[in-house]
Amino acid sequence: MKRGKLLLIGFGPGSEAHLTMRARTAIEECEVILGYTTYVDLIRGLLRDEQVVMQAGMTEEVGRAQEAVRQAELGKVVGVISSGDAGVYGMAGLVYEVLMEKGWTEADGVEVEVVPGISAINSCASLLGAPIMHDACTISLSDHLTPWELIAKRIDAAGSADFVVALYNPKSGRRTRQIEEAQRILLQYRSPDTPVGLIKSAYRDRQSVVVTTLADMLNHDIGMLTTVIIGNNSTRLYDGKMITPRGYQRKYTLGSEKQTLAPHQRLREENEPWALHSVDEQQGTVEARPAPEQKREQVESLSARALADEALGCLYGAQESIAVASSPSSFVQEQIFEFAVSPGVANKKLSAAQMMLLAGIVGERGSMDYTPDHQFRISLPTANPDEVVSRLREAGLLVLPVGNVITVKACDFCDGEKTDSIPYADEIQALLGGIDVPKEMKIGFNGCGMACYGAVKEDIGIVFRQGKFDLFLGAKTVGRTAHAGQPVAEGIEPVEIVGLLERIIAAYREHGHPNERFHKFFKRIKQIEGFTYEEVPVPVLAEAACGE
Ligand code: SAH
DSSP, X not given: OOOOEEEEXXXXXXXXXXXXHHHHHHHHHOSEEEXXXXXXXXXXXXXXXXXXXXXXXXXXXXXXXXXXXXXXXXXXXXXXXXXXXXXXXXXXXXXXXXXXXXXXXXXXXXXXXXXXXXXXXXXXXXXXXXXXXXXXEEEXXXXXXXXXXXXXXXXXXXXXXXXXXXXXXXXXXXXXXHHHHHXXXXXXXXXXXXXXXXXXXXXXXXXXXXXXXTXXXXXXXXXXXXXXXXXXXXXXXXXXXXXXXXXXXXXEESSSOOOOOOHHHHTSGGGOTTSHHHHHHHHOOGGGSOXXXXXXXXXXXXXXXXXXXXXXXHHHXXXXXXXXXXXXXXXXXOEEEEEEEESOSSOOOOOHHHHHHHHHHHTTTOEEEEOTTSOEEEEEEESOHHHHHHHHHHTTOEEEOOSSBEEEEEOOHHHHTOOTTHHHHHHHHHHHTXXXXXXXXXXXXXXXXXXXXXXXXXXXXXXXXXTEEEEEEOOBOSSTTOBOOEEXXXXXXXXXXXXXXXXXXXXXXXXXXXXXXXXXXXXXXXXXXXXXXXXXXXXXXXXXXXXX
């Protein structure tokens, strides 16, 4: 007798275009096809008259699986069809269960082939944009075969671990409360605004796609043919599409500018403080941790929520896992926060308390560089940059953005003796410090004619002399051809200086090319606020000590 064959075929969402080639040839190969009536109707166009089709209702799945095995044992080529993928809440598992019960083995039993198909999570996601993208899970809300308590635990775990969730079998005529419960559980971890997609009959005749929110989703039609895709805490809406970013971590600076790392910097260990290597550094080596069995014993008695927190703790280090535990309402997302700190524009003295606060905030995981601009430059992984800023500001520290922004550098006003011009320095800092410019820019400010802090060597230099201001523009601060700023004006009245600077900077912001340094900009546009650019004298060539 011919050896029978079982083909467990996933035919995808329901359109021929989304049926795989193997699914098509597998369906053609079958002598007998078993399937739920609606599914058989969906592939009707592919069937031939001589094929025996056995249709059955939804609830007769076990009978269908047993019949399929029986037919195959009679030597037939038998297809069992499932929508989507046969191995995702489909018939594949059930058929294997029947085979296992009969002691089937691959070597001497009927031949079995599982033909993969596009599951609803993928077909439905494609209609929404890119909502899956990152770690995601599927949860079926059908409690016919699974205890609700277990389903609720899984929803809770998915919520706390920030998985994107695809809910299958979300609702039927009789099962209406499950989706309400799922919403309630997820709202403990996610914002009511979390994007949610409701896809009904994807790639079928009555396809409908609704993009809504976690708070509002129950006000729309959800049924047996719907898949509900719930975004995680990073999922965003863009032009009606649901997009989940690939990376969790972003570089973050104060102000509007979000800085991305250059490609060659991205994979450096210090730029991935969330990765396993950093967790190892914080917690000792992997070997030093308890063995998995020990861990399991420790957590066995914990709730699903505590378990997920435990898992997060392993990922993000002890501190953050405590933060997560104390704020059950949402998953905390870390970013690398970069900023600069100084005691003030004029003030150069840091108190011991300020130093200790700073050290505490930077901690083991951050880094702190002292720069030539009289600032500490901090890089810190944190889930809460706003809190960091407010704690430092409360302690009287100046917290400033970094990158292509204006930095105001002032002298110490002879240790606070020459105080007349300090209010102007403070005003310039308040108005212009930290604002975006085409390329990083420094404004130097000296409180007396000695100009010992080198204001004239900055992009813009201001020197307070005999009650008025001298202005220098366009120093080239680095390189072999470095030069001081061009002295463009002397004796500017104090009431005019701040407004004049504002106008110069407005012109630079408006007309400067991206990444164009201020001295280049001045050279290119020639005139700014009535000041004319003058060519810098070409240096006289001295006899080179060696070489040319
Ligand atoms: N094996 C199937 C899932 C069967 S469970 C697969 O892999 O996709 C049935 C559930 O799947 C439905 O309640 C619905 O949530 C989802 N589903 C299946 N096909 C779908 C489609 N075309 N559009 C939307 N949801 C679908």
